[in-house]
C-alpha cells in the first residue's frame with residue numbers, strides 16, 4: 001500500500017561531500033582574499049590559535065569548511081574567533097587569515113548591523 | 114634557557130618612538146577597571162619626565178571592542194579613527210599615543226589597509242567629511258603608551274625610590290610579563306622585541322631590578338578573548354584560558370604580573386578571584402593571589418607614588434604582599450579613604466582569596 | 470704575486486666539486502679546486518652516515534680525494550673573480566691569481582639559520598638543536614642534552630626554513646624529510662627505548678629507497694609520524710620543552726612534552742661567490758639558487774665558460790649533486806674542446822694571413 005511509512009527504518013541521505021554543488025561563498029572568498037587558495041592545511045594557525053585550545057576551532061578548519069561547503073560548521077566556528085592575529089603570524093603560506101575571517105563573517109552575516 | 118638568545122630578537126625589533134609632544138588617547142574600559150593607571154601615566158610623563166602630553170576630552174572610543182565582537186563594522190571603525198586623527202591635528206600634535214593595546218592594533222591595521230588600498234582611505238575621508246565636516250591627517254608617529262615608558266625606562270629607573278627586589282631576601286622579584294595580543298601579533302615589526310619574545314615590558318622590569326619568568330603558556334591569550342568573554346555562553350572559555358595560564362606560571366612562584374593591555378590586566382586580576390571560588394586555588398603565598406599591575410602602576414610604585422593614590426585598592430588581588438616585598442612605605446589604614454577624605458565602601462572579604 | 474693557469478677552476482670542494490674534478494682530471498685537463506675551509510669534502514665532513522643506505526660519509530669522501538690532493542687548495546678566501554673574453558681570473562687573500570677559460574661553481578649550500586624562526590626557540594631554549602648539530606652529536610657518539618643526560622623523547626621538526634614565505638624560502642629543501650628519518654632511526658638504534666616523533670606537513674620521500682627507509686622507521690624503530698607543523702616551543706620549569714601543533718589528521722590542536730627538538734633545517738644558497746662577482750650573481754634564479762632549472766640547458770650560460778653544479782643549483786642529495794657534477798663536467802670538456810678547436814682555427818687563419 002502506497003503511503004505506508006512505518007517500516008521501522010527509512011531511506012537515508014548520504015554522508016558524501018558533494019563536490020558538484022556550486023560553492024558560491026568559496027568563489028567569492030577566493031576573489032576577495034586570493035591568498036586563501038595557498039593554504040596547504042598545515043595547521044599552524046590552529047595550533048597557535050588562542051581560542052582553539054578550548055573551543056577546538058581553528059582557521060585551518062574554517063577554510064576547510066568553507067571549501068567543502070560545510071557552512072553550518074563554518075558559522076559555528078567563526079563565532080569563536082577573537083581576532084588576535086596569531087594565525088596570521090605563523091602561516092607559512094602567507095594566507096591573510098585576518099582578512100579572510102572578516103570577509104567570511106560578512107558573507108555569512110555574522111555582523112549584527 | 115639562554116637569555117642572551119632573546120637579546121638578538123630584541124635588537125632586531127626596534128622602532129621609532131617620538132621624544133615629546135604627545136597626543137594621548139585613553140582606553141574606554143581602563144578608567145573604570147583601574148582608574149589610577151592612566152592618571153599615573155600622565156603624571157609620570159608630565160612631572161617626572163617633563164614631557165608635553167595632551168589629553169583630549171573630545172575623543173571617543175575607537176570601537177575596538179565592538180569591532181572585535183562583530184557589532185561595529187570596519188567602515189564605521191575606520192571613520193571613528195579618522196575622527197580621532199582629525200582631533201589630533203586640530204590640537205596641533207603629530208605624535209599619537211594610545212593607551213589601549215587593542216586600539217593600538219586596530220589603528221595599525223587600519224593604517225595598513227589605507228596604505229595598501231588608498232581608495233579605502235579616500236572613501237573614509239568622504240565618510241568623515243559627510244558626517245562631521247572634518248578632515249584628517251595621518252600621525253607622524255603612532256605608538257602604544259607602554260612604548261613610551263619603555264623608551265624612558267632608564268630615566269625612570271634612575272629616579273626610583275623602590276626596586277623590584279625582595280627586601281627580605283635581596284633577590285630580584287620574579288615577574289610575569291604579559292603582552293596584549295594586539296600589541297605585536299598582527300604587526301610584529303610594530304612591537305618592541307617583536308611578537309614571539311616581546312621586550313617592551315621585560316625591558317622595564319629589568320631596569321627596575323626584577324627578573325622575568327618565561328613559562329610554557331606565556332604566549333597564549335590572557336583569557337579575555339573578546340567574544341569568549343562577552344558572549345556569556347562562551348565565558349567559561351575565557352576563564353579556562355586564564356586558569357591554564359595561572360597553572361602554568363604557578364611553579365615559578367611569581368611575585369607579580371605586569372601587563373600592557375587593559376583587558377589582560379582586568380582578567381588576570383578578576384579571574385584569580387573566580388578561580389579561587391570555583392577551584393579553591395590561589396597562587397600567591399598563604400592564600401594571597403599574584404598581584405597584577407599595569408606598566409605605569411609598576412613604574413609609579415617604583416618612583417614612590419602612594420599606592421592608594423594610584424588606585425591599587427581597586428585591584429581584586431590585594432597588592433599588600435608586593436608592597437611588603439618592595440618595602441614600599443604606605444599606610445594600610447587609609448586604603449579605603451578616598452581623595453576627598455570620605456570612607457569608600459569596603460569590599461566583601463571572600464573565603465579564600467585574601468583581601469586586606 | 471703568484472700566477473697559475475689551468476683549464477678549469479672549480480670553486481668548492483664538496484661532493485659535487487670533487488666529482489667534477491675527478492672526471493676532468495681523468496680527461497687530461499689541468500684543474501684547481503679552491504676550497505675556503507681548511508679541509509676538502511664539503512658537508513661530507515659533517516655528516517655521520519648517509520641515507521638511503523647508511524654508508525659512512527668518510528668512505529664516500531676518501532675515493533673522491535684520491536689522486537686529487539695536489540689539485541686542491543684549501544683555506545682559500547676568494548676576493549675577486551673577473552672575466553676577460555678569454556678567461557676567468559680568480560684572486561685569493563694571498564694575492565695568488567688563478568686563470569682558466571672555464572669556471573666551475575660548486576659552492577653548495579648553507580643550512581638555514583634556525584634562529585630566524587623565532588617561535589621555535591632556537592638559541593633561546595636549551596635542547597632545541599638543528600639537524601646539523603645532531604649529525605655532529607651522532608658523529609661524536611655523544612647524544613646528550615645540556616644537563617648531560619640522554620634524551621628519552623625527541624621531536625623532529627620538518628620544513629624549518631623551507632616552504633615558508635615568512636622567512637622568504639618558498640621552496641622545498643628536498644632532503645630534510647629523509648634526513649629526519651635517517652636521524653630518527655639512528656637515535657632509535659643508539660638509545661634503547663627512545664621515543665621519536667616526526668612532525669611533518671607533507672612527507673616528501675621522492676628518492677630511490679626512501680620509502681624503504683620510511684617503512685623501516687615505522688616498523689623497526691616505531692618512529693611516530695604526525696601530520697602537523699610546529700607553531701611554538703616553550704620551556705617548562707624542569708627544562709623540558711612544550712611544543713604546540715595541530716594534529717591535522719585528527720583535526721585537533723595538540724601539545725607534546727619532549728626532552729629535545731631537532732629542527733630539520735633547509736638549504737640556502739652559499740652567496741660567497743655571487744656577492745663578489747656580478748656575472749655570477751646574475752645567474753641567480755627566482756628561488757635563490759643558481760641557474761634556471763629548465764630542462765633545456767641551452768639557455769644556461771655555458772657558452773661563457775661559467776658552469777654550476779651540486780646543491781648550489783637547488784636542493785639535492787649527494788647522488789644528485791654528484792650526478793649533476795658529472796654531467797656538467799662533460800659540458801666543460803665539450804666547451805674546452807671547442808675553444809681549443811677554435812683557437813687552432815684562429816691560429817691557422819693568422820698564420821695564413823701572415824704568409825699571404
Ligand SMILES: Cc1cc2nc3c(=O)[nH]c(=O)nc-3n(C[C@H](O)[C@H](O)[C@H](O)COP(=O)(O)OP(=O)(O)OC[C@H]3O[C@@H](n4cnc5c(N)ncnc54)[C@H](O)[C@@H]3O)c2cc1C
Pocket residue numbers: 480481482483484485486503504505506509510511512513516518519520521545547575576577578579580600601604644648651734735739741742778779780781785786787788790
Ligand atoms: C643535515 C643534513 C644531512 C644530510 N644527509 C645526507 C645524506 O645522508 N645523504 C645524502 O645524499 N645527502 C645528505 N644531505 C645533502 C648533502 O649534504 C648535499 O647533497 C651535498 O652536501 C651537496 O654537495 P655540494 O658539493 O653541492 O655542496 P657542499 O657539500 O655544500 O659543498 C660545497 C663546498 O663549497 C665550499 N665553498 C662554498 N663557497 C666557497 C667559496 N666562496 N670559496 C671556496 N669554497 C667555497 C664549501 O666550503 C663546501 O666545502 C644532507 C643535508 C643536510 C642539511
Ligand code: SF4
Pocket residue numbers: 038039040041042043044045046059060090091092093094095097
Ligand atoms: S597556517 Fe596557513 S597554510 Fe597552514 S593551515 Fe593555516 S592558513 Fe593554511
Ligand code: SF4
Pocket residue numbers: 045048049050051052058059080081082083084085086087088097
Ligand atoms: S585571529 Fe581568530 S582564528 Fe586566528 S588565531 Fe586568533 S582567534 Fe584564532
Ligand code: SF4
Pocket residue numbers: 627628629631632640641642643644645646647671672673733735
Ligand atoms: S624535504 Fe620534507 S622537510 Fe624538507 S622542505 Fe621538503 S617537505 Fe619539508
